[in-house]
Amino acid sequence: MSINSMIFLTAFLPVVFVLDRLCVRKTALKNILLLLASLVFYAWGEPIYIVLLLVSIAANYGIGLLLGCQRDESVAAKTVLAAGILVNLGILGYYKYFDFFLRIVNRLTGSEHEMRNIPLPIGISFFTFGAISYLMDLYRGHYEAEKNPLNFSRTDCAVSRFCPAADKQTGNRGKDSGGNPALCLWTW
Numbered sequence: 001m002s003i004n005s006m007i008f009l010t011a012f013l014p015v016v017f018v019l020d021r022l023c024v025r026k027t028a029l030k031n032i033l034l035l036l037a038s039l040v041f042y043a044w045g046e047p048i049y050i051v052l053l054l055v056s057i058a059a060n061y062g063i064g065l066l067l068g069c070q071r072d073e074s075v076a077a078k079t080v081l082a083a084g085i086l087v088n089l090g091i092l093g094y095y096k097y098f099d100f101f102l103r104i105v106n107r108l109t110g111s112e113h114e115m116r117n118i119p120l121p122i123g124i125s126f127f128t129f130g131a132i133s134y135l136m137d138l139y140r141g142h143y144e145a146e147k148n149p150l151n152f153s154r155t156d157c158a159v160s161r162f163c164p165a166a167d168k169q170t171g172n173r174g175k176d177s178g179g180n181p182a183l184c185l186w187t188w
Contacts, residue, residue: 001045002045016037031154032150034154042123052124053121053127056127056131060135060152063083063135064146065145067084067139069145072141078139081136092128095118095120099116103115
């Protein structure tokens with residue numbers, strides 16, 4: 001489902017909008033709603049990759065907590081940050097570039113390793129670089145690590161990355177938001 005499809009505009013968005021308005025003063029319930037809506041929206045396009053998204057969220061949540069426990073610019077903090085970046089780039093590299101590098105190896109060595117033709121998960125670059133941005137901002141001390149897994153999950157995969165207003169409404173981080181008004185609709 002894309003944001004300009006009829007199913008999104010006539011069913012999904014209105015339902016999420018009405019449910020969101022019913023949760024006006026209940027931040028925890030609103031976060032659950034936005035997380036579930038985001039997961040449904042993502043799964044609608046590629047349901048098989050919902051597990052990858054959840055693994056990425058869990059890994060970055062844990063790495064963020066570890067990074068939040070470190071002293072500024074210590075060797076441990078740099079190590080945790082480097083590990084977090086490597087995990088994220090490893091996921092991206094596997095799904096986006098594995099066949100590309102395998103093709104190069106085949107040409108250089110004359111071997112014939114079979115291509116995997118790995119389908120590209122929707123938005124993998126977006127959520128990977130968003131997660132790296134979060135870890136970098138933690139390392140630089142722009143804000144503290146999110147300790148609530150629900151809030152982290154909601155902001156890591158929900159539309160709030162595009163919409164600073166969404167983060168202000170629900171009290172979550174907002175320095176990595178870009179301001180895409182089309183995606184802000186369901187948080188207004």
